[in-house]
Amino acid sequence: MALTIATRTRVVIDNDWAGDPDGLVALAHHLLSPGHRVDAITSSLLSPVFAPAPGSAAAGALLASQLVELVGGPHRPPVLAGSEHPFQDGGNPSAAADAIVGAARADDELPLVVVCGGPLTNVAAALEQDPGIASRMSLAWVGGSLTGAAEYNRDTDPAAAARVLATPGLQVRQFPLETYRQCAWSVAQIEDLLTSVGPVGDWLWQRFVELPLPEGFEVDAVWPLGDSCPLIGTALSAESSTWQPGEHETVQVCTRIDGALLFGDMVALLRRHARRSTARGGASAT
Template identity: 45%
Template sequence: MDMIRVEPKCRVIIDNDWAGDPDGLVGLAHHALSAANRIVAVTASLTNPMFGPPEGRAVAGADLAAELLRVLKLTAPSTVHAGPDAPFTGQPRESAAARAIIAAAAAPAGAGLPLILVCAGPLTNVADALLLEPAIASAFTLAWVGGAEVNGDEYNYFTDPAAAEFVLGNQDLAVWQFPAETYRRIVAPVAELDQLFRTAGPAGTWLWELFHGLDVPDFVKFGPLWCLGDSAPLVVTGLDDVTSTFTEAGTHPVRRTYTAVDTRLIMADFAAKLRLQG
C-alpha cells in the first residue's frame, strides 16, 4: 500500500562535505526519502585538512553522494556537482557546484515552492555562488548547520571562516542557522544506528558499511553516541519545526537561530522511511 500522501512544501539544494563525517550522508538519505521536499541540486564541498590532504576530496564526496542516491534508486538529480578543494578566496571562481547553485536559484519556482539551500558543511560553494551572481541571494533561504557562540571552536565555520563571514554578511540573504549548541544535541545511540542499518535494506547496508569502514585520524575516538547534527535542517524541509524553538532577528530578510530541535522526531522519521524504502 502507498504511504499516506504528503504534499511537497519546498525545493531543496543540498551542499555538504560528503567525504567528511558520515552524518552528512545520513542527512542526504533522509532528505531524498522525504516527500515534503523536492531536491533540485546536490553539491559537494571541500573537507578540512584534518581528514587528510584536501586535493580530490570534493570530487570524492560527490561520488559518495551520487552512489548513495543510486542505492536509494533516486536518480534525480542525476549528477552531484563538486566544488573546489581550496577555501573561499574572495575572488570570482568558477566551479560546477557554484554554477549548480546559481542555476537552481534562477530556475522558476515549481508549484510556487520556496527554495531552501541546506548547507551542513563549510559555506565555500555558497560563497562562490553569491560572489559570481549576487542577485540570487534573494531567491533562497540558507539553512546552515554551523557556527557557535565561539565560532573558532566549530568545524563548519573554521574549515572556511572567510566563506562564512562573506555569506553571513550578505544583507539580502535569509538565514536559518543551526549552531553547534543546537546540532550537537542531535545524537543517537551507536547500538540503535547499527541495528537500523543492519535491518533497513540495501541503503541501510550501504550506510552500515560506510560507518564501519571510516578512515579517521588517530585522535578520533568513538563513544556510545553518534552525533547526527547534519540532519537538523530536516525540521524545515522534510518535516516541520512545530516542536522546535528559535529566535529571530530582523524582518527583511529574517535571520533565525534554532535553539532546540526534536531529536526523537528526526530519528523516528528517518528510521521509518529507511525501513519502508528497504
C-alpha cells in the same frame, strides 16, 4: 489507500560528503522525504586536517552519487563537485556554484532552500558569482556556535561563513554546535538501525566502519547525527522546535530541535524504503 504528502520546498543539498558519515545519513533522509524535492546535490571540501591533498570535494561527490543510485527512484538529482580550495574574494568557480545559481534563477513555484551541512564554500562562491540570488533562495546551515566555541563547519572556511551570513537579504536558518549536538545517537543505535534497513542502510553503515581512523583509535559511544537538522524546516515542520534571532537580522537560530519528529521520520522512511525494495526485488525501488 496512501496519503499524498504535499511537497512544499525544493532543495539543493551541499555537504562535505567525504567527511563525517552523518552527512550521508542525512542525504538518504533528504532523498526519501516527500515533503521536499531535491533538485541538486553539491560537494564541498574537507578541512586540510582530514584531507591534506586536493580531491576531497570530488571524492565526496562520488560517494553522494553512489547513494543516489542506491536509493533509486524516478527522480535522481545531479551531483556536482565544488571547489577544492577555501573561499576567496572573486569566488571559487565550480560546477557546484553553478548549480546553486542555476537553481536559484530557475522559475519554479516552490521556494528554494540551499541546505548546507559543511563549510559554506560553495554557497559563498555562488553568491559571489551572482549576488542577486540572495533574494531568490534561503539557506539552512548546520554550523557556527552560540558561544564562539571552535566549530568545524565554520572553521574549515571562516571567510565563506563571514561572506554568507552577512549577505543582505539572505534569509538563514542556522543550526549551531549547541543545537546539532542535541541530535546524539549512540553508535549502537546507529548500527542497529542501519544494518536493519537493507542495502541503503548497509552501505551507510560501511561508511562509518571504513572511516580512515588511526590504528587503535577509539571512537566515543555517542555520535551526533547533526546534519539531519535542516529537514525540520524543509521536509517537515519547524513549529515544534525553538528559535531565536541570530547575530544578523535575517538569521534565525534553532536552539532546541524536535529530535523525536526528525528522527522518527528518518527511521520510518528508511524502513519503508527497505520494505518496498524487498517487495519489488531490488535495492533501488522506491
